[in-house]
Every structure is written in C-alpha cells, then in structure tokens.
Amino acid sequence: MSIGTGVVLFVIGAILVFALNFETGFINLDMVGYILMGAGLIVFVIGLVLMARRRQAVTTSRTGTDSVTGERVQQRVTEVDDPGTRTV
Numbered sequence: 001m002s003i004g005t006g007v008v009l010f011v012i013g014a015i016l017v018f019a020l021n022f023e024t025g026f027i028n029l030d031m032v033g034y035i036l037m038g039a040g041l042i043v044f045v046i047g048l049v050l051m052a053r054r055r056q057a058v059t060t061s062r063t064g065t066d067s068v069t070g071e072r073v074q075q076r077v078t079e080v081d082d083p084g085t086r087t088v
Helices: 003-018 027-050
Strands: 057-065 070-082
Touching: 003 027
Parallel strands: none
Antiparallel strands: 057 070
C-alpha cells in the first residue's frame, strides 16, 4: 500500500509542477509539487525497504501412523524467519 501511495504522491506533485501553468497569490504550486514529489519518493523507498524485510514463514506438515494405536497423526512445524532477530 505504501508503494502505491508514494507513486500517487509523486504523480500529483509532477502534475502540479509540470502541467499546471497558473499562479496563485497565496501558495506556490511549484513548491508544493516538488514537496509532494519528494515525499512520494521517500514513501516509495520506505515501502520497498519494508517489503524486502517482510518476515517469511515456512510450514512443514508430516503425516504418519501411530505404531501403538494405529491412528493417523499429523504434525505441523512453522519456522519463522524474522530479519529483526537474526544473530551473527
């Protein structure tokens, strides 16, 4: 979601800077456009970084038969790879 928000901010800023050619007395549209373009770029980069750091989980499922009772037994193990808790 943050990547899309960054793109939208950047596009709105570019429209304000490059497509609109009128002046207002109370606000500089070019400066607002440049600020929105900068904010959009920052939000886009933060979104990419957060997506790259997303935790990954691997679930392994094993099915077998209990030798004593003869019942079917299923075991599930989930391993979470959390980049924030890695040790070197």
